[in-house]
Amino acid sequence: MSDQKTADIQRRTEAVKDQLIRKGLLAEEDVQHFLDLAEEWKPENGARVVARAWTDPEFRQRLLDDATSACAEMGYTGLQGEYIVALENTPELHNVVVCTQCSCTAWPVLGLPPDWYKSPEYRARVVRQPRRVLSEMGLELSPDIGVRVWETSAETRYMVIPLRPSGTEALGVDDLSALVTREALIGVALASQCER
């Protein structure tokens, strides 16, 4: 087949799936099961964890001590959530997460990662030029604030706890969680300012 063109990716994917099902190695329901699970993994989960940590000092401490259990307590556990560590931003330190060698992410709290996180550009550059990459992505950090880049090279999965924006003292957990985006949970953005 060397004189032929590479097959269309959609047809390659279907061919693998069809052959696995035809041979009885997988069932259609197995495939669907993981697609259903993927819909449960979303950054709104991590946002609720953050909003609770902002409003409940005891939960915040549990999250910092053992994020795996604290997230599981809220129902966020499972594949790629076996050992979660929460990284708290402070006025002096900003945390940002990457996986330079593949694209590991804490699926239950962050969801499956976006294309930019999986791109060679982000993976190659953020460990070397974090301030420049963050600035290009719209986040300007003062030189006084340290930047700590967390490389997901083993089995720990990270989530960032962004700083709670000022002027949000009156907000409840639902409104607060709406301020926390997937980008803030990875550390390439801050929590949004309150729009009211």
Place this chain on the structure above:
Amino acid sequence: MDSIHDLGGMQGFGAVRVERDEPVFHEPWQATAFALMVATQVVMRSHNADEYRHSIERMSPSHYLQAHYYERVLTGTTTLLVEKGLLDLQDLEARSGGVFPLAAPVAENPMSDRVPQTEARFTEGDRVRVLPISPAGHVRAPKFCRGHVGTVVHRAPKFSFPDTSAHGGERRKEHTYHVEFSAQALWPREGGANDSVVVDLWDSYLEAASS
């Protein structure tokens, strides 16, 4: 293996492009590729996560960089299924109407000869150096930190040692450590004075450092 996947610190890449309100999957085949990747490992148990990561690392560098993430996912998974005799490449190519590029075979003698470290040798505050390892097979110590000295900031639980588990070697677990390296040590001309990189490293990738 020191292949294209080990991108950290590589130069020449441009701006990161963020898509607003990006969907989880852009096309239906991406969702299928994702589900097959998980189902083959979790339901079929035809291979483990370390074998899977290494199968993607074995893709040719040009294919790796041109392929979308979920094409890499499909290529790595399919490579293993064909290698293990579970799928037939000729049949896949006939059904998909063209060439189905797979990753290259595993290298001969793929494993490094790390001494197993079943007990935790380090604790928070220890200074450690990353050994200059470079096996022909799977390894999870990124090139950019090899040879550098950092400080242990956290000891994580034991996890399966990827260099052996990717190659059917002896099943063993070791602690991993979050090791903090100053950005100026890693990147002397660019690193910020207040900045650092923390890498999660298995025990036997490390040795004690005095300074």
